[in-house]
Amino acid sequence: MLTLPLPVIQALQVATVVFASPGITGVISQVEARMQGRRGPRILQPYYDLAKLFRKESLAPLHSGPFFLLAPVLAFACYLTVPMLIPVLTTYALPLGNMGDILGGGIILAFASFMVATAAAETGDPYAQLGASRAKTFGAITEPVVLLVVFTVALVTSTDLPYVLAATVTSGPDQLVRPAHLLASAALFMVILYETGRIPIETHTGTIELGMIEEARPFEHSGPYYALLKWGSSAKQLIFYTLFLNVFAAPWGLASTRELGDVLFAIVALIAKAIVVGIVVSVIDNTFAKLRLFRITEFVSAAFLLAVLAIFTLYLGGG
Amino acid sequence: MSAVLICVFFLPFAMTLLSLVLPRRVTEMATIVVGVVTFVLAVTLMPSVTHGVVTAPFLRVDALSEIFLLATAFLYPVTAIYTIGYFARERSVIARDGADAIPQFRRYSRLFYVGFNAFAWSMICAPIVNGLALLWIAIEITTVVSALLVAIDRTEGATEAAWKYVLIASCGLGIGLLATIILYYAGSTVLGESYDLGLASMLRSAGELPAVPVQLAFGLAVIGYGTKVGLFPVHTWLPDAHSEAPTPISALLSGALLATSFYAILRYYQIAVGALGPAFPQNTLLIFGVLSLLLAALYLFAQRNIKRMLAYSSVEHMGILAIGVSFGAPIAFAGVLLHVLAHAAAKGTAFMGAGTMVHKFGTKEMSGMRGAIRALPFSGPIFLVAIFTLGALPPFGMFRSEFQIVSGGVASGHGVVGAVLLVLLSTAFLGLMIATTRVLFEPGTGAMLPASEPSYWMVVPTLIGVVALLVLGVHPPDTLVDLLTRGAAELTGASS
Amino acid sequence: MIEILTVARPAPTVFDGTANTVAVVVLLLEFGMLRASLFGAQVRLYAAQSVAVSVLAGVVAVGRGVPELFILAALSLLLKAVIVPLVMMGQLRDSRAEIAGSGSLGVASEVIISILVAAFGFFAVGALGIHSEVLPAAALSLSMAVVLVSFVLMILRRDVISQAIGFFSLENGVSMASLVIAAGLPLILEVAFLFDLLVAVVVFGVLIRVQSDRTKSFSTVALDRLRG
Incomplete structure (x- = not known):
């Protein structure tokens, strides 16, 4: 069997995330459409969209600085960096994989979101600015939740390297049922709903401008830049799913060797797992109503409660 | 003796079931009879528990439980007698309102008797069941x-x-x-x-x-x-x-x-x-007891509703019990146990007397009750006696019990608490007395009412209560004294 | 290949972990009740909580090898997850009210107070150090937290339904504690406790009925005549 060199596997990690992510988005919208009784777009539709956008010309609003066009590129670069830090395909860390821990990954993702928001603020378009300011406001309250989740991980594993947590989770059923782990996973899942702009936070189909957060920010971008932003948010979604799946909820199916077969299997497994999460998310999307803007804090505070309880149970009885 | 114990357990329970089916008149009398029999049975248990423990399946009576059993078993028939008078009054109200009210009253009284007997049964069960x-x-x-x-x-x-x-x-x-x-x-x-x-x-x-x-x-x-x-x-x-x-x-x-x-x-x-x-439990009870007593003593001055006033007096007496236990001396324990019996008799009498006055004047507010001593030739003086008892005046049972508690406290080195207790007791008594004097002696609404009792069924039970208090105060029967000593020994036995 | 550090904090056993997780679910549902603004939702949350407690009974039955607890689990499931919710739902159907008046504080402050109160119960019990080999330590603390949060629920809500549900969930918290630390309690006593709860439910039901017949609402705001 062919044994792959480590840098290739690392490249494959990034490639998997980048190239599979529009497909995952496609699957989710297909599932959603089916649940609503529609036929829905083709699964490959997001790829066609991207291809079309890349062929179009791009415009920038008058008076917007160079940062407006730089931001989508930088943000996309960030999304390319994060998959190197987390276990996308392998149970072992790859070259450059230990250059950042979970917090590092979180900071890079936050940086990407910051640049998109700043670019939106450059435009002078009210909806884009609304989205940007809301994203930052609610981002400020989701941040503590993420931190508490990270602390839980750190307390469980005495380190905050994602690879170690994944290894701990797979080490036995006792790790899986401990309340701290489950609570932190649940909190992270709620954060993911928030970060990927899903119901009950916002309607991601982008039809109601007043309730938009994530979807409003790239309103003024066009052409390849808009494509990069769309692609970036698909990639971000898959990154979060991967984080949730391969670090917290189901770190199985990862390659533990450098065999080609194992790595290919890991790619398939990741995509399959991500689709399952996507289906769950679309079910949630279809069963709940969007929260009023001011009740988003309640949603986040529920996630916060879960994370706090996770730490509590850890302190008492090693929960 | 186990058979007696089992009877004590089952009689009120049977009465509860019977009152579901028996006609009202029969239920009234049967409840009294069952109550009296239960009390007599409880009394016959006294000698045996003084020497040891009486047990039956799930049941267990020692001296401590016996005292609480006696308190309930005493009040059960006494209040049953009172209820007849209470309902006689209700009926006359209904007779005034017309015949429609009769079936409603039947339902009400059936419900009442079922509940009354079940309530008495559950309170009799509590001290005699074996296990926490x-x-x-x-x-x-x-x-x-x-x-x-x-x-x-x-x-x-x-x-x-x-x-x-x-x-x-x-x-x-x-x-x-x-x-x-x-x-x-x-x-x-x-x-x-x-x-x-x-x-x-x-x-x-x-x-x-x-x-x-x-x-x-x-x-x-x-x-x-x-x-x-x-x-x-x-x-x-x-x-x-x-x-x-x-x-x-x-x-x-x-x-x-x-x-x-x-x-x-x-x-x-x-x-x-x-x-x-002993330190932790006694200190805990001491704190709760003193606070309850303090609160009750202060609130007694502010009451306008006669039954509320008596209720605060109950808080006061429960505070005394807690303080008495916290002293941890055998004589104080004996005082506490006697106090339980005396309080049952005195507070029962006081409530029944107050209930009679509420009937007479048609209000619970003390501002509407004046000159009760003239309007109620028997209940008025008896209520006064009950209040005297609650204030621990001799020669009634509570004088003896509170005296024992305080002297136990002083003897066991709780002199300061004993003094505080006395001050608070006097304050509470003052509050009770001011209100009572007004209700009984101040001229007013009572002068307009005919000087008669609403029902003698309501006087008899209060008289029984006063007699019981006199017995407890002047010369408690030897068996009872033995029982109290034994009960105190059980409480002390644990602290040694 | 870089070797992975496996310096993991020692995890509790599978039994402890499962018991603790179910206990956490019970606590979370208690928080849900605090937040629920519809009567119906509150009753359903209570039913879900009762199911969780029954599941815990099953877990303990397996984990400790006490088969009687299966009977208890079945009985408590029947009583608390079916009968009590049905009784409460019956009350709701007869009255037309649906929306529980908000508590005396906003939801956010209620939740913060409850977190503080729950944390207090949690660490207070933890600090007592009631430990044994057979005891999932966090579950006892969690049941204390459930009891305390149910108090917050009863104190802050101003309607009889929430208050009754608060009491029933208090009882859930206590039975959780009994499962954790007193699994050997004879079945007959456990059943007697359940029977007692049934009686209490009936009495609560009667009193709620009397109250709602009298005031045509479930609100307790009018219950302020007696004071002093």
């Missing part, structure tokens, strides 16, 4: 039954009082259950994983129980059961329920129910003293 879990169950039954009885009049006040009562008392008992469970856990380290919380084994092995869980259990039990006793921060349901319930129920609530719940605390006290030594 069964004790909790019995007390929980007293709560739910009496909550329905408080609500039975369906007036605005009764509904409110019943809701507050059932919610607060149930929460208290929830905490009591937690205490039971934690004590079970403590016991399981000594008695094995599975046992039945029987009193004998718990008391025997109290010394070996782990300290922290017992401490927790005792604290929770004082708060939990203390809710039903009416100890200070958790007494808030008590004045409402006592003032809104029908008078016979008020008398039972105050005279018997509070004491029954105090019995539960005493059991935890015995175990806690065995496991932790």
